[in-house]
Every structure is written in C-alpha cells, then in structure tokens.
Amino acid sequence: MLETERLHLRKWREEDAASMFLYAKDPDVGPAAGWPPHKSVEESLNIIRTVFQGKECYAICEKGKDEAIGAIELKLNGHTDVTDREDECELGYWLGKPFWGRGYMPEAARELIRRGFEDLGMQKIWCCYYDGNEKSKRVQEKVGFVYDHTCKDVEVPLLHEVRTDHRNVMTREHWEEITFRKMRRWKQELGKEECVEILKNEPRGVLSVLGENGYPYGIPMDHWYDEKEGKLYFHGAKTGHKIDAIAKNDKVSYCVFDQGYRKEGEWALNIRSVVVFGKMRVVEDAEKIAEICTNISRKFTDDETYTVRELASSGKAVCCLELTPEHMTGKLVNEA
Missing domain, CATH: 2.30.110.10 (Electron Transport, Fmn-binding Protein; Chain A)
Structure with a gap:
C-alpha cells in the first residue's frame, strides 16, 4: 500500500465492484479516458478481475476510509503501446466525479511517479490524454509532465472512435529537478x-x-x-x-x-x-x-x-x- 497526505493507494479487490460501478457508470468519467460507462456491478467486477490486476494498478481511497473512489496505474512494458522499453512505463488514472476539484489526482499521481522512479528504477514515465480532455491535461501539467508529441487518427476500440492523442513525458532527470531544489x-x-x-x-x-x-x-x-x-x-x-x-x-x-x-x-x-x-x-x-x-x-x-x-x-x-x-x-x- 502507498500513502500520501490524504490518500492511500491499495490493490483492487473483488468487493470493490460496487463502489467502482457507482463512479464508473458516470458518462463524464470513462468516455474522456477512452472507455464506456459501466452498465452493471457485474461488468465492474469483470474489469477488476481482468484489467485491474496489473502489478502497479491501485485503487484510490481516502485516508480513514476504504472505499475505492478511482484508479491509478503505472502500465509496465507489455501493457502499454506507448513504449516497449523495460525502464519506461505509462501513467493512467481516473477519479469518481464527486471527488473532482480536491487535488486528489495530482496527489496520487505524484506518489505513483515517485514509486516509478525511486522503487522501480524507471528512466521515463509517459502520460497521455485525448484531445479535449482538459482535466487530464491540467493534472499532467501540475505534476510536471512535458509535451513530447501528438498522434492523430488513434483508434479507441472500446468506443469505436478515432481520436487525437497527446503524449507527455517525464524523465528521471526532470523529476529530480522539480523534486529537489536547484542550487x-x-x-x-x-x-x-x-x-x-x-x-x-x-x-x-x-x-x-x-x-x-x-x-x-x-x-x-x-x-x-x-x-x-x-x-x-x-x-x-x-x-x-x-x-x-x-x-x-x-x-x-x-x-x-x-x-x-x-x-x-x-x-x-x-x-x-x-x-x-x-x-x-x-x-x-x-x-x-x-x-x-x-x-x-x-x-x-x-x-x-x-x-x-x-x-x-x-x-x-x-x-x-x-x-x-x-x-x-x-x-x-x-x-x-
């Protein structure tokens, strides 16, 4: 389990299906990230069993509570199409709408970025957002990601759409610069x-x-x-x-x-x-x-x-x- 000032990040459990469905059924949450709203608790349970079992996939919970209110993951090589390097990964996340505007997502992202560089030895962490997803763009800017390139005509298979994908990156050197004060x-x-x-x-x-x-x-x-x-x-x-x-x-x-x-x-x-x-x-x-x-x-x-x-x-x-x-x-x- 990982902890921040206001949050703890833990592994997903099957009993989280009800809380996942509560927030993932909202049409303002999933589609912006490229997946459709969940239609049932059973669908959420299946996602936990099949998608949210990555080594670095965590449920976001408020401290003092155990309800899963969002998800955050470092997608390692083999689970992302952004990189094929072992020392690079991709950060992905979503948060239930009732918790927007509290600064939770940048807080959780900073902790997982720290884990990527300090504990996993990553040299680069990528993070992407689809054109028009301004909330995700702002999160990435707040934690220090830097624009790298844009991919057009990217297929979004779960929504049967084609979108423009903006890809940002953070190097280990840049993370150290913004984490440790410069002389x-x-x-x-x-x-x-x-x-x-x-x-x-x-x-x-x-x-x-x-x-x-x-x-x-x-x-x-x-x-x-x-x-x-x-x-x-x-x-x-x-x-x-x-x-x-x-x-x-x-x-x-x-x-x-x-x-x-x-x-x-x-x-x-x-x-x-x-x-x-x-x-x-x-x-x-x-x-x-x-x-x-x-x-x-x-x-x-x-x-x-x-x-x-x-x-x-x-x-x-x-x-x-x-x-x-x-x-x-x-x-x-x-x-x-």
Whole structure:
C-alpha cells in the first residue's frame, strides 16, 4: 500500500465492484479516458478481475476510509503501446466525479511517479490524454509532465472512435529537478565526479534523519562509499534514536565536506561539500556487513590485524546501514 497526505493507494479487490460501478457508470468519467460507462456491478467486477490486476494498478481511497473512489496505474512494458522499453512505463488514472476539484489526482499521481522512479528504477514515465480532455491535461501539467508529441487518427476500440492523442513525458532527470531544489548559487556547484571524489576520500560526515516529534536529528558518522554500487555504507549500534527514526521514515540526507584549502595570501578556507539525499536500509547479509566494516576501518588504519580482531570480537554487535542515493548535490564555499 502507498500513502500520501490524504490518500492511500491499495490493490483492487473483488468487493470493490460496487463502489467502482457507482463512479464508473458516470458518462463524464470513462468516455474522456477512452472507455464506456459501466452498465452493471457485474461488468465492474469483470474489469477488476481482468484489467485491474496489473502489478502497479491501485485503487484510490481516502485516508480513514476504504472505499475505492478511482484508479491509478503505472502500465509496465507489455501493457502499454506507448513504449516497449523495460525502464519506461505509462501513467493512467481516473477519479469518481464527486471527488473532482480536491487535488486528489495530482496527489496520487505524484506518489505513483515517485514509486516509478525511486522503487522501480524507471528512466521515463509517459502520460497521455485525448484531445479535449482538459482535466487530464491540467493534472499532467501540475505534476510536471512535458509535451513530447501528438498522434492523430488513434483508434479507441472500446468506443469505436478515432481520436487525437497527446503524449507527455517525464524523465528521471526532470523529476529530480522539480523534486529537489536547484542550487541558488549555481556557479559554485560541483560536478558529479567531484562529489564522488569527496565521498570516496573523506571518512565522515553528518547523517540527518527525521527524529521524534518531527525534529531533525543529525549525528556524525563514518562512512564508506562503494563506487561500483554507487552507495554509501555506515556502521553503528543496533538500537537507538537513529535506528528508530529510520524504521519510521527511511528518507535521509548525508552531508560530507573536505578539509578545505587556502589561496596564497588569504585567511579564508575554500571548502567543498556534498549533500546526498536517499533511502536508508539495514544490511542483513553477514558477508556484506564484514565487507562494510573492513572498508570503513581501512579509511582510518592500515593495520589489518586490528580490523580482523575487531570484526571477530564485535562484528555481531554491529548494525550496518546502506544509503541508496536518489539525488546528490555539491558546492564550493569560501568562508570569507
């Protein structure tokens, strides 16, 4: 199940047939999206059984209620004619008319777009609307889709019609731009290679999580950046404020900065810093834990005997964490 501020998105169930029919029988709902109004609960039940069983097809429900008031889906390769790529999909949706005008559809769409890029690894998400469907067009504009092309004389088999189809797209790069704030002083921005260099070379930074009662909680941490996987790894205690916070909300940020340098004749340091945004998880695999602890230890000492001894005596008490970056930004700052 997926959640937003006001909604939860769950899998369709056969007992949703009555509520689906209640909203899908409205002639203002289906035809705009290319399908006829439902004529009976039995027809709605058949749609649930045959159409709404996609891996990423969800019923839209208001929080605190379980009634299905609409549908939203990421149509994966093989279930859409917009793309044949495994790393691309199509977003489709509809909402019962009594719930129009509340901002529910953009809210649900943003969550499914997030899932597509963050959880499913999509590089592009497509979304289409038929000529004249201004409501769908506005939803797509609100969440950040960009016009790509128009297809004319598109067959709409369920209505025995031919229509003009407008196709919009959102790339992963564009989603990151509109999701994560762009740097204000762009001339000071560091490139990705320079950010990676800092993560590789520096041994520690500050990990920030969402703590108790909504307060941010920052803690200094040692880290190892695995360049091959593009992930950050940490070690620490198995219990505590940090672990509790991550269990409740796995979204974190991690800030690292270098030692800085001075230009000749100047007192102020020039410092490069990197902030990584991403999701954190606890590492369970024993071999991976040993690899993480070994590489973190090597950032501080060349004494392999010490590393082996510490792993043998304390390895079972260590909790290792894996941070998968979703966005990374770096900048050069002069302290003057």
